[in-house]
Amino acid sequence: MRDPSAQIKQVKGIFSRVAPVYDLLNHVLSLGEDIRWRRFVARALRLGPTGRVLDVATGTGDLALAVAKRPERPLVVGLDLTPAMLGPARRKCAASGARVALLAGDGTLLPFADQSFDAVTCAFGVRNIPDRRQAMAEMGRVLVPGGRVYILEFTTPQSAWVRRVYLRYLRHLLPRVGGLISGDEASYRYLAETIMEFPSPAEFRGEMAAAGLIAARSHALTAGVAWVHVAERPLANIPR
Ligand SMILES: C[S@@+](CC[C@H](N)C(=O)[O-])C[C@H]1O[C@@H](n2cnc3c(N)ncnc32)[C@H](O)[C@@H]1O
Numbered sequence: 001m002r003d004p005s006a007q008i009k010q011v012k013g014i015f016s017r018v019a020p021v022y023d024l025l026n027h028v029l030s031l032g033e034d035i036r037w038r039r040f041v042a043r044a045l046r047l048g049p050t051g052r053v054l055d056v057a058t059g060t061g062d063l064a065l066a067v068a069k070r071p072e073r074p075l076v077v078g079l080d081l082t083p084a085m086l087g088p089a090r091r092k093c094a095a096s097g098a099r100v101a102l103l104a105g106d107g108t109l110l111p112f113a114d115q116s117f118d119a120v121t122c123a124f125g126v127r128n129i130p131d132r133r134q135a136m137a138e139m140g141r142v143l144v145p146g147g148r149v150y151i152l153e154f155t156t157p158q159s160a161w162v163r164r165v166y167l168r169y170l171r172h173l174l175p176r177v178g179g180l181i182s183g184d185e186a187s188y189r190y191l192a193e194t195i196m197e198f199p200s201p202a203e204f205r206g207e208m209a210a211a212g213l214i215a216a217r218s219h220a221l222t223a224g225v226a227w228v229h230v231a232e233r234p235l236a237n238i239p240r
Pocket residue numbers: 011012015026056057058059060061062063079080081082085105106107108122123124125128129
């Protein structure tokens with residue numbers, strides 16, 4: 001069991017250190033699949049009356065940018081705990097001319113009024129937030145009724161042989177390659193551990209329900225290495 005405040009400090013430290021090489025490492029370690037995964041979420045996303053989307057734990061902004069490039073041109077707000085990650089995001093958003101607003105903040109305490117967004121996205125972020133339930137409750141609070149949360153996250157695949165290969169990759173290859181490129185093997189060992197500790201899709205849907213979201217479903221990508229979990233804010237408030 002990790003100590004939540006120590007974990008928040010550790011996460012901020014890790015992403016501050018890896019920020020300059022984060023994008024490169026993402027593409028190398030996923031063999032470019034991460035681009036396809038974010039594009040899948042951006043296309044699947046349902047817009048609504050506000051024309052606004054919130055990307056929690058936006059990091060270097062790739063999902064926020066993919067959403068902002070949709071033909072409807074929604075305004076995307078990207079929020080992240082680690083200011084260093086927002087540096088590359090700012091440069092990419094300025095270069096693209098997309099409608100993205102970036103700000104530093106904590107996903108468990110969103111600085112937005114209730115019902116401000118049509119959709120909330122979060123790619124590879126919830127795994128790093130100790131109080132996931134609070135983060136998802138906050139996502140629900142800022143959504144319009146019937147609005148959807150889209151969470152893209154890794155988990156260990158369910159098929160036995162894919163799982164075996166993937167666990168070897170997580171334990172050995174990921175920390176080494178991550179360490180080689182970033183000079184920080186310990187950070188990539190930690191990130192691999194958080195993937196191995198992440199709940200199964202069914203367990204995670206249970207967590208979404210416990211946070212007040214309904215109609216949760218999951219969609220597997222790339223042999224179940226990554227999953228998109230989708231759930232909704234109820235049309236009427238359900239007493240908890
Ligand atoms: C693996 S990166 C994902 C970045 C980006 N969404 C992507 O698709 O590449 C995880 C991000 O979560 C952010 N993060 C961790 N805890 C957070 C929190 N409590 N609130 C907001 N962001 C958080 C980190 O700073 C980091 O940028």
